[in-house]
Amino acid sequence: MPARSIGQEFTKGLWSENPVFRQLLGLCPTLAVTGWVINGLAMGLATSFVLIFSSLVVSIIKKLIPSQVRIASYIVIIATFVTVADRFLAAYFPDISKDLGPYVPLIVVNCIILGRQEAFSSKNSVGRSLIDALGMSSGFVLALLVLSSIREILGSGTYLGHQVMGSWFKPWIIMILPAGAFLALGILLGIALQIEKKTKSRV
Amino acid sequence: MELVAIFISAILVNNFVLYYFLGICPFLGVSKKIDSAVSMGLAVTFVMTITAVVSWAINNWILIPYGLDYLKIVSFILVIASLVQLVEMFIRKVSPPLYQALGIYLPLITTNCAIMGLALLAALREYGFTEAVVFGIGSGLGFTLAIILMAGIREQLDLADVPEPLKGAGISLIVAGIMALAFMGFIGMIK
Numbered sequence: 408m409p410a411r412s413i414g415q416e417f418t419k420g421l422w423s424e425n426p427v428f429r430q431l432l433g434l435c436p437t438l439a440v441t442g443w444v445i446n447g448l449a450m451g452l453a454t455s456f457v458l459i460f461s462s463l464v465v466s467i468i469k470k471l472i473p474s475q476v477r478i479a480s481y482i483v484i485i486a487t488f489v490t491v492a493d494r495f496l497a498a499y500f501p502d503i504s505k506d507l508g509p510y511v512p513l514i515v516v517n518c519i520i521l522g523r524q525e526a527f528s529s530k531n532s533v534g535r536s537l538i539d540a541l542g543m544s545s546g547f548v549l550a551l552l553v554l555s556s557i558r559e560i561l562g563s564g565t566y567l568g569h570q571v572m573g574s575w576f577k578p579w580i581i582m583i584l585p586a587g588a589f590l591a592l593g594i595l596l597g598i599a600l601q602i603e604k605k606t607k608s609r610v
Numbered sequence: 611m612e613l614v615a616i617f618i619s620a621i622l623v624n625n626f627v628l629y630y631f632l633g634i635c636p637f638l639g640v641s642k643k644i645d646s647a648v649s650m651g652l653a654v655t656f657v658m659t660i661t662a663v664v665s666w667a668i669n670n671w672i673l674i675p676y677g678l679d680y681l682k683i684v685s686f687i688l689v690i691a692s693l694v695q696l697v698e699m700f701i702r703k704v705s706p707p708l709y710q711a712l713g714i715y716l717p718l719i720t721t722n723c724a725i726m727g728l729a730l731l732a733a734l735r736e737y738g739f740t741e742a743v744v745f746g747i748g749s750g751l752g753f754t755l756a757i758i759l760m761a762g763i764r765e766q767l768d769l770a771d772v773p774e775p776l777k778g779a780g781i782s783l784i785v786a787g788i789m790a791l792a793f794m795g796f797i798g799m800i801k
Contacts, residue, residue: 431638431779435723439631482691486684494680509730512683516723518635585629586794589787593780601775 413538420542426519427550428599433519437551438588439510444567447555448548449503453496453511455544457488458520462540465528472529481524482515489515519547557591558582613744616737620748622796626724627756628789630731633724637757638782640715647761648754653715655750657694658728662746664689665729666739686729694719724753759789 411419426432433454440450464484465472472480493511496504504511514520523543528536559565562582564572572578581587626632633654640650665686673679698716702709719725728749732742763785772781 432635434634434638435631438634479688479691482687483684486687490680490683493683509727509734512730513632513723513727515683515687516726581791584790584794585631586787586790588631589783589790593776593783593787596783597773597776597780600780604775 413535416535416538417542417545420539420544420546421549422546424543425546425550425599426543427547428596429603430519430522431596432522433517433547434592436510436513436517437554438585438592440507441551441555441558441588442562442583443506444552444555444559446503446506447551449496449500450507450510451544451548451551453492454514454517454520454547456492457485457514457517458523458544458547459537459540460488461485461520462523462528462536463533465524466531466533466536469529477529478521478525481521481529485520485524486515519543554588554591554595557595558587562587613740616741617744617748618799620745621752621755622793623799625752625756625793626727626749627753628786628793630727632727633722633753636715636718636722637753637760637786638779640718641757641760641764641782644758644761644765646715647757649711650715651750651754651757653712653719654722654724654753655747657697657716657719657725658750658753659743659746660693660697661690661725661729662732662742663739664693666732666737666742669733682730682733686726690725690729724749756789760786763789 420426422429424430427434427437436450436454441447461481461484465481489512492514493504496507496511523540527539531539556566559567560571561579564570564576564578579587582591620626624630627634627637636650636654641647668685668689669682673682673685678685694716698709701712701716728746732745737745760782764782767781767785776784
């Protein structure tokens with residue numbers, strides 16, 4: 408891997424290695440919680456919190472972990488921060504916590520987080536791991552925001568609970584149903600690939 | 611009657627893949643050939659059933675009596691990880707042909723969110739022992755059904771003329787969306 412500048416380390420998470428659109432990681436929460444923008448945002452922030460702090464801890468103690476048990480150790484670290492996030496949401500935002508249901512505890516099996524520990528934090532310095540985690544989190548939040556915005560506007564004609572479409576608008580119920588999540592993400596992936604191809608051919 | 615309702619709803623109405631979006635990674639990753647989809651489905655069903663039993667025992671015998679509810683996430687994930695390892699060693703010893711058939715799919719199951727989701731959902735709904743087991747088997751069969759259908763469609767898709775950017779994951783997700791629409795027709799079956 409060629410050495411990247413700090414800036415590139417951050418921006419790669421936004422587009423060229425975007426966890427959702429480019430790497431197809433963490434699709435379960437991406438599909439499940441994006442019916443409303445507020446839920447998508449909460450999910451994105453909770454996942455970011457877990458990812459950033461897990462990366463920080465893993466990169467600090469990477470020399471102490473024997474390589475045979477590294478996966479188990481990462482999982483315990485991740486699970487600890489997920490518990491913190493889960494309790495925090497339940498205490499301060501009980502409504503959102505109820506809406507998200509089992510998907511908050513399920514952050515623990517989100518492949519983005521374990522993937523970054525294995526692929527990046529266990530090999531890089533604390534600073535770089537932190538930047539990488541910040542970039543990946545932003546990419547994930549971005550993807551959730553795009554998908555949940557499309558689904559909420561088309562599916563219920565609102566944005567963050569406020570009416571944005573006129574009274575002529577008939578909500579596309581399908582968009583807030585599971586089927587709409589699959590369809591919207593499938594089309595978005597196609598668009599992302601097309602944009603990627605266009606920018607590549609220009610260079 | 612209650613048990614039948616849980617079983618049917620886990621397979622068809624609240625299908626793990628198409629309704630809860632759990633287990634999307636293997637659903638997209640291992641659905642290129644029907645053979646491997648069948649193996650993956652069987653492996654998941656197998657592990658899900660055992661997970662339902664073990665996580666129920668841990669939740670009701672250890673976590674709840676001692677007020678350790680907040681350790682649920684940590685203990686479930688550790689149990690699942692070690693369980694998969696154990697099952698793998700056990701099958702290798704007892705039935706080498708089955709081990710050959712399941713092959714690499716067993717270790718992959720640890721990171722399958724459907725397993726963790728099963729343990730969490732069963733705990734959330736406060737299922738009794740029999741209900742949890744029936745829920746585990748039903749969810750596994752539901753996953754198997756979805757992944758086999760998907761593999762069948764994708765084998766045909768290879769021959770179809772798909773627009774370039776949608777090839778691969780894009781078209782698979784759209785197909786999954788249409789399947790989810792079809793499965794919505796089952797909602798009327800359960801009150």
